[in-house]
Amino acid sequence: MIRVTVIGLGSMGEVHLECFRKMDNVHIKAVVDLDEERAVAYGQKYGAKPFVTIEEAMEEEVDVVSVCLPTDQRFEIVKQAADKGVDIICEKPLARTVAEADKLIAYCEKKSVRLFVGHVVRFYPEYNKAKEAVQNGAIGKLGVVRTVRNRAFPHRETEWYGSTSRSGGVLLDLLVHDFDFLRSCFGEVKRVYAQATTSGKSEIDYALVTLRFENDIIAHVEGSWAHQKDRSAFEFAGEKGIIQYDTSQTSPLVVEKVNHDQVESPFKQSAFQAQLEHFIACIENGSTPLVSAADGYKAVAIAEAASQSVVSRQPVDLQSVMAKR
The missing domain is CATH 3.40.50.720 (NAD(P)-binding Rossmann-like Domain)
Known part of the structure; x- marks a missing residue:
């Protein structure tokens, strides 16, 4: 026990x-x-x-x-x-x-x-299904990736979320989900460019981050605390088709190939339950976890590079951030 x-x-x-x-x-x-x-x-x-x-x-x-x-x-x-x-x-x-x-x-x-x-997104079946399809070549050579993660501003008693110095804001608290997931799909990030705005609720309410991976895949990562309803979405565009996912749609996950075949995959499993059961199993049997501490470190590094880019308005080489190690 x-x-x-x-x-x-x-x-x-x-x-x-x-x-x-x-x-x-x-x-x-x-x-x-x-x-x-x-x-x-x-x-x-x-x-x-x-x-x-x-x-x-x-x-x-x-x-x-x-x-x-x-x-x-x-x-x-x-x-x-x-x-x-x-x-x-x-x-x-x-x-x-x-x-x-x-x-x-x-x-x-x-x-x-x-x-x-x-990093619970690694345990969402929808994300894993899309990752598997991309890596198996279902849509051919990948071109551009886009993710969206919108939330209402997370009001808490102490309002610590709104303080970038405490929470890291949208870039670290929210978009770190997508930074980690995309890195698990495409490998290491080479360069980060980010822009951000605020409506006054927090220091950053909206951010758009462009990630260039070492294999030259480009991902556009959008996040916001300025919406009333939660929404997560992604789009993987390849030479043979597109994989789309959007929680606001009736059929969230769709693989749309060039021949217009469609595969819909509804999921009900709790990702949080799967994640914690996985961690407990790793503790019991000494196995390697799906998400390592090093993965957590690199996701923070991407968010920190994005924060630096917002300030400098210039692309940031990820190695310059991780060199602090």
Whole structure:
């Protein structure tokens, strides 16, 4: 039985708790939140010991710590968990900066603990189906890729999302999903160019990022916190056809070939459930995770390069960002 402590009981903390509760091989031993009333309520709901301080919670004997805190609060907490010698599941992004992500990876390696990063898009069947089709040559030689990720502004009690210094804004908190997924499809990114605007709710409400991969594939990555409804979409354009996905459509995933054949693939599986079950299985049997800590680091690096490009209004060589390692 894998014993788990969940730290941070906001929306993602609750997602983790719900997923863990469905696993027969997981026992939720402790929950942690600065809000004592919330901690107690969640402790009662999930049969766990409630804590309001990390130090007290770390005294519990557990196998895994699940870190669901705001981005700028994760660095020290991950280190504290590593000091206890337990494995760590950290929500994306791995850290606020490339430097912090690098230090966390090195620290966990030093402490001989495993660090898993919650890049959940890798576990969405729709994305995997499209990736498999592209890599199998279903639409021939790839030309241009486009992704869209739109959300309503994520209001929270402390409004930490709106502060780029805390959350990384749209580029790090939102588009890091697509940076990681596209890198898993096409390999390493060579150069990043980004533009961004704001409507006042946050420092960046809208961003358009162009990624040039080392194999010269170009991807346009669009993200926004200025919409009322959530929408995710992608389009892979190749010489033999197009693969399209759009959550706003009745049939979200369509493979449209030159001969106009169509294949529709509806999916119902919870990607978060699949992700956490995968991480727990890796902890139990020592297998290699689908998403590595190094993947998490590189996704942060792409977001940091995009942030630099917004300021400089110039393309940024990704190696110049990662050279900090």
